[in-house]
Amino acid sequence: MSLWTSTDAAAATGGQAGVAWAADGVSIDTRTIQKGDLFVALKAERDGHDFVAMALEKGAAAALVTHQPEGVPDDAPLLVVPDVLKALEDLGLAARARTDARVLAITGSVGKTSAKEMARTVLARQGKTHAAEASYNNHWGVPLTLARMPADTDFAIIEIGMSNPGEIAPLSRMAQPHVAMITTIAAAHLEAFDDITGIAREKASILDGLTRGGAAVLNADTETSAVLQNYASKKEAKQVLFGQMSREWCLDHVALAEGQTLVQAETPLGPLMFKLSTAGRHFAMNGLGILAAASEMGADPVQAAIDLGLWEPPAGRGTLETVTIDPAVTGETLALLDDAFNANPTSLTAALEVLASYTPTDNVGRVVKGRRVAILGDMLELGDDELAMHANMANDPSMPSLHLVHCAGPRMRALYDALPEGQRGVWTETASELTAQVTSLVDAGDVVLVKGSKGSKVSLVVDAIRKLGHPDTR
Secondary structure (H helix, E strand, O other): OOOEEHHHHHHHHOOEEOOOOEEOEEEOOOOOOOOOEEEEOOEOOOEHHHHHHHHHHOOOOEEEEOOOOOOOOOOOOEEEOOOHHHHHHHHHHHHHHOOOOEEEEEEOOOOHHHHHHHHHHHHOOOOOEEEOOOOOOOOOHHHHHHHOOOOOOOEEEEEOOOOOOOOHHHHHHHHOOOEEEEOOOOOOOHHHOOOHHHHHHHHHHHHHHOOOOOEEEEEOOOOOHHHHHHHHHHOOOEEEEEEOOOOOEEEEEEEEEOOEEEEEEEEOOEEEEEEEOOOOHHHHHHHHHHHHHHHHOOOOHHHHHHHHHHOOOOOOOOEEEEEEOOOOOOOOEEEEEEEOOOOOHHHHHHHHHHHHOOOOOOOEOOOEOOOEEEEEEOOOOOOOOHHHHHHHHHHOOOHHHOOEEEEEOOOHHHHHHHOOHHHEEEEEOOHHHHHOOHHHHOOOOOEEEEEOOHHHOOHHHHHHHHOOOOEEEO
């Protein structure tokens, strides 16, 4: 059964289809388009209409356009609409209306994508589950995810993000979730808000789209939890709290050990234990929240707790690799924690705790004694207090466990200057300058964390470390 026929799509969008067609998927990118997809000619850095001919050549079933593009024949399978983005939204709304799926929407300052992937992992073993393959959480990503949803879906997971005020509520109304989860509230995108309370209110607006009788799954431990709970009360949503401060889904104990997280929790079903195949207290919190959300979705949370062990973090969000420094010498390896996708004080604290939980290897390499090494790039979009926030990371409880801290970027200079002299490694203005020195920054036996906001380009250091040898992903 096709995902969209020309008749269905025209009815949803009010568009005009000159010839009949049927599509099995929806795509906005000719680089990844699959045969049988409906190509949506969005305008972004480039105008998607310039790629319609290429999309059709690659086997696209049809194209969603505002006009017949140059070089496209008169009998091409097109759906012509006044506004392509609006038409994509209409497809998303129609896809949501025609399914009986239970829908979970997830937002938060940290951990949205990881929580989405946890939910996908556990729900997919209990029903037909739909979620975006990537972090499609913005004004085009949410309708695209919905438009791709098959009608016979059992569980759908929609990630919703924001950069500026007013972005989340419209996307939530589009998704119409039965359950909305807020992972946590942290100092992120502060440049667009007066304070963290403003961020909390914006994240809480995900509850605006809840279906009648819907549930709000909220982090009880975040400092703005009261703001979230007050918002949920005004929306008359069922409140389900998780965390150490919760009486329902209570995080009792978390143990980090060499790349694993062991969790004990008290739940409405009684005590539950689960294990994650990666290290991180923040992952434990999100895992517990997902169990609460799964229960509200009508899934079995006990089975979900068992299946959480199958989840692995996406690349660049805390993945662990073993990098071989010298293939000719046994044991000449280092452990690399790639967390270079984003950063704010909350997520950096979580990453440093993970780094501190690992034991380096002695008696290999130049230095002989293995070290815990952090390579940190700037945390961006933190607002007026950004330098103080960077400097204050020197007081993080995990910092004394680290042997060496290298920093890149003008903001990270504040942390570098605040560190004890014996802990200071190298500071450079840019991440690319660090890459030139990578052989002297790390050594065999080290456990190395690389973390920073995506815009800091600290991922260049990750690439440079990988090039020291041949990585074997664990």
